[in-house]
Each structure stands twice: as C-alpha cells, then as structure tokens.
Amino acid sequence: MNDVLLTCKNIEVSFDGFKAVDGVDLELRRGEVHFLIGPNGAGKTTLVDAITGLAKYTGSVTKDGEELRGKKIPHIARKGIGRTFQTATVFENLTVAQNLDIAAGAGRSPWSLLRRRKHLPQQVLETMERIGLADHAGTDAGILAHGQKQWLEIGMLLVGDADVLLLDEPIAGMGHEERETTGKLLHDIAADRAVAVVEHDMDFMRANASRVTVLHAGAVLAAGSVDEVSTDAKVQEVYLGTSNAAPSETAPSKGAPSKDMETADARVA
Ligand SMILES: Nc1ncnc2c1ncn2[C@@H]1O[C@H](COP(=O)(O)OP(=O)(O)OP(=O)(O)O)[C@@H](O)[C@H]1O
Numbered sequence: 001m002n003d004v005l006l007t008c009k010n011i012e013v014s015f016d017g018f019k020a021v022d023g024v025d026l027e028l029r030r031g032e033v034h035f036l037i038g039p040n041g042a043g044k045t046t047l048v049d050a051i052t053g054l055a056k057y058t059g060s061v062t063k064d065g066e067e068l069r070g071k072k073i074p075h076i077a078r079k080g081i082g083r084t085f086q087t088a089t090v091f092e093n094l095t096v097a098q099n100l101d102i103a104a105g106a107g108r109s110p111w112s113l114l115r116r117r118k119h120l121p122q123q124v125l126e127t128m129e130r131i132g133l134a135d136h137a138g139t140d141a142g143i144l145a146h147g148q149k150q151w152l153e154i155g156m157l158l159v160g161d162a163d164v165l166l167l168d169e170p171i172a173g174m175g176h177e178e179r180e181t182t183g184k185l186l187h188d189i190a191a192d193r194a195v196a197v198v199e200h201d202m203d204f205m206r207a208n209a210s211r212v213t214v215l216h217a218g219a220v221l222a223a224g225s226v227d228e229v230s231t232d233a234k235v236q237e238v239y240l241g242t243s244n245a246a247p248s249e250t251a252p253s254k255g256a257p258s259k260d261m262e263t264a265d266a267r268v269a
Contacts, residue, residue, distance in 0.1 A: 003029060003030050004027045004028070004029050004030075005028055005029065005030050005063065005163060005164050005193070005194040006026075006027070006028040006051070006061065006062070006063050006081065006164045006194060007026075007027050007060075007061070007062045007063075008024060008025060008026040008027070008047075008050075008051065008059065008060070008061050009025055009059055009060040009061075009062075010023050010024070010025060010058070010059040010060065011023070011024045011025075011026075011047060011050055011051075011057050011058075011059040011060075011061070012024075012057055012058045012059055013043070013046050013047070013049070013050050013055050013056070013057045013218075019218050020043050020046040020218055021043040021046050021047050021050060021057065021218045022043070022217070022218035022219045023059075023218075023219055024043070024047055024059075024215070024218070024219065024220055025220065026047070026213060026220075028164055028194035028195075028196050029194055029211075030163070030190075030192060030193060030194050031190060031191065031192075031194075031210070032190060032194060032195070032210035032211050033186045033187060033190045033195045033197060033208055033209060033210050033211075034194070034195065034196045034197070034209070034210060034211045034212070034213065035196075035197050035198075035199055035205045035208070035209040035211070035212045035213070036048075036196060036197065036198045036199070036212075036213050036215060037198075037199060037200070037202075037205060037212060037213075037214050037215070037229075038214050038215035038216050038221070038238075039216065039238065039239070042215040042216050042217065042218070043215050043217075043218040043219075044198045044215055045168060045198060046218075047215070048083060048166045048168060048196075048198060051068075051076075051081065051166060052073065052076055052077075052081060052083050052166065053068070053071060053072060053073040053075075053076045054073065057069065063079050063080070063081065063164065064079070066079065068081075077160070077162075080161060080162050080163040080164055081162060081164045081166070082157035082160060082162030082164070082165050082166070083157075083165070083166040083167070083168065084150065084153045084154060084157070084165075084166075084167045084168060084170060085153075085168055086168050086169045086172055088146075088149035088150050088152065088153045089153065090141040090144075090149055090152050090153055090156070091141060092140065092141050092142030093140060093141075093142060094140065094141060095137065095138050095139060095140055095141065096128065096133050096136045096137055096138070096139055096141060096144070096152055097120055097124060097128065097137040097138065099141050099152055099155075099156060100120075100124045100127055100128065100152070100155055100156060100159050101120060101121070101124050102156075103155075103156035103157070103159045103160045104121055104123055104124055104127075104159035104160065120137075123159050124159055127155045127158050127159050128155070130155070130158070130185075130188065130189075131151040131152065131154060131155040131158075131185065132148075132151060132181060132185075133148060133151060133152060133155070136148065145178075146173050146174065146178075147171075147173075147174045147175070147178035147181070147182065150170050150171075150174070150182070151181075151182070151185065154167070154170070154185065154189070158189060162193070163192070163193045163194065164193065164194045164196075165189065165193060165194070165195045165196070166196045166198075167186075167195065167196065167197045167198065168198045169198055169199055169200065170182055170186075170197060170199075171199070171201060171204055179201075179204060183204065183207055183208045186208060187208065190210070197209075205226070206226050206230075209225075209226050211223070211224070211225065212224065212225070212226055212228075212229045214229050214232075214235050214238075216234075216238045221234050221235060221238060222234055222235045
C-alpha cells in the first residue's frame with residue numbers, strides 16, 4: 001500500500017455555529033491522485049482551507065507525525081503542503097522562470113530573488129520541462145493562457161518541495177487538450193507525492209482518480225475507488241437528488257451509475 005503522507009481526523013470547521021466541515025477523516029497517500037468531490041457547498045474548499053491553515057478547525061491534521069492544527073500558514077507550507085486556487089496566483093509581471101526561481105528560493109534575499117539570473121537552478125529548469133513551459137521561460141506569466149498559469153502554479157509548488165499538493169478545480173476553464181495534459185501532469189507528479197484534487201468534472205475524475213472521497217453537507221458520504229463511489233446508493237441519491245431532502249434537484253435516473261454521475265456533473269458544474 002502507498003504510504004500515508006497526510007492524515008486528517010475528525011476535522012470540524014464552523015462559521016457562526018454552521019458546520020461547513022463536520023467530522024471529516026481523510027488520508028492522502030503517496031502515489032495517488034485523490035479526488036474530493038461533492039455538490040456545491042459540500043465543504044471541499046473549506047477542508048482544504050483547514051489543512052493549509054486558512055480556516056480554524058477542531059480535530060487533527062498530521063504530517064510526518066507532527067500535529068499541524070494551530071500552526072501558522074508558512075509553517076504548514078514549509079512542511080511540504082502546498083495548494084493552488086481556482087484563480088492562479090502567479091506573479092503576472094514576472095516571467096515563468098522568475099516565478100519558479102522565487103518559489104524555489106525561500107530563504108534568499110528579496111533583491112536576489114528579483115534579479116534576473118544568468119543561470120537558473122537545475123530544479124527550475126527541470127520543473128519548466130515537467131510542466132510543459134520550457135519554451136516560455138522568458139514569457140511574462142500575465143500573458144500565459146489560463147491552463148499554462150495553472151501549470152505554472154503547480155510548478156511553483158514543485159520547486160518549493162511540496163509533497164502534498166491540494167489543487168482546487170485545476171481544469172476549470174481548460175480546453176480538451178489542456179485537460180488531457182493536466183491529467184498526465186497530475187499522475188506524473190503524484191508518482192512520489194500525494195495529490196488531492198477538488199473537482200466537479202466527473203469525466204476528469206473518472207479518467208484520473210486513484211481514489212475518491214465524496215463530501216456532502218460537510219461530511220464524508222463515501223470513499224473508495226471510482227467504481228465503489230459511482231455505485232454507492234448514497235452518492236447516487238445525493239447527486240441525483242432523489243431524496244426527499246432535495247426534491248428540487250431531482251433528475252431522471254438513466255443508465256449505468258457512472259452515467260448518473262455524469263448527469264449530476266452537468267447539473268452541478
Ligand atoms: N467564510 C465563510 N463564512 C461563512 N460560511 C462559509 C464561509 N466559507 C464557506 N462557507 C460555507 O461553508 C459551506 C461549504 O463551503 P465550501 O466552499 O467549502 O464548499 P465547496 O464544497 O467547496 O463548494 P463549491 O464546490 O461550490 O466550491 C457553504 O455552505 C459555504 O457557504
């Protein structure tokens with residue numbers, strides 16, 4: 001079995017008494033692309049916020065035996081936990097190479113970080129190849145295509161030595177080719193890391209998930225392989241809205257379970 005890099009136990013996040021995350025357990029393993037799915041408002045992003053120190057929580061997040069609850073955001077990042085946001089947060093006025101050089105250069109002085117260097121570190125050069133941006137080393141990040149910005153942001157986590165990557169809807173707004181490339185990139189980087197992907201796109205999830213956790217109303221509804229969660233009656237009910245609790249979301253049930261989730265995706269996305 002792949003080794004566990006991050007363990008979350010009984011995570012709860014409350015906003016003014018409303019439990020956005022309600023007792024979630026989660027393990028992220030090296031070698032896996034772990035999808036976090038669930039309807040809007042299920043608590044996916046809030047869970048990522050908790051893990052990365054942006055949201056206060058009760059429960060426990062551990063990495064390498066260290067409890068991370070209550071630790072500051074930079075400390076959590078230094079522990080190798082990195083995240084991307086739906087809107088890429090790159091330095092738009094700096095080049096691809098400079099963005100990566102800065103991300104790789106924690107500990108260097110601000111001036112040396114901003115200086116255009118003749119020789120980029122090997123790690124930056126290798127990462128540019130890996131994320132498919134080697135031909136854009138001198139391009140300002142601000143004029144990259146949407147997908148390329150997402151790849152650059154992932155690259156910035158890689159050069160920062162993150163080994164647990166939490167990616168929030170990385171393919172939103174991408175075309176077919178960019179999605180395919182992103183799927184390959186996720187598996188490439190997961191070979192020696194743990195990758196978690198918050199996603200609404202069920203086709204992308206089915207094509208790329210090693211493991212899936214389905215959240216609903218802040219809690220884990222189901223977890224397992226794509227097949228296991230696709231055939232789970234509770235998951236189908238939530239996605240199809242066949243329960244009395246969500247009559248307005250009722251959608252006709254057609255075909256195989258995986259098709260059902262596709263229907264849900266069209267509605268949820
Ligand atoms: N800062 C906040 N203050 C109050 N409520 C919040 C806050 N952040 C999130 N929530 C609420 O917590 C719940 C979970 O939100 P969250 O964004 O984590 O869901 P999600 O599963 O990521 O949804 P989506 O797929 O739409 O992004 C929602 O009901 C949301 O309105």
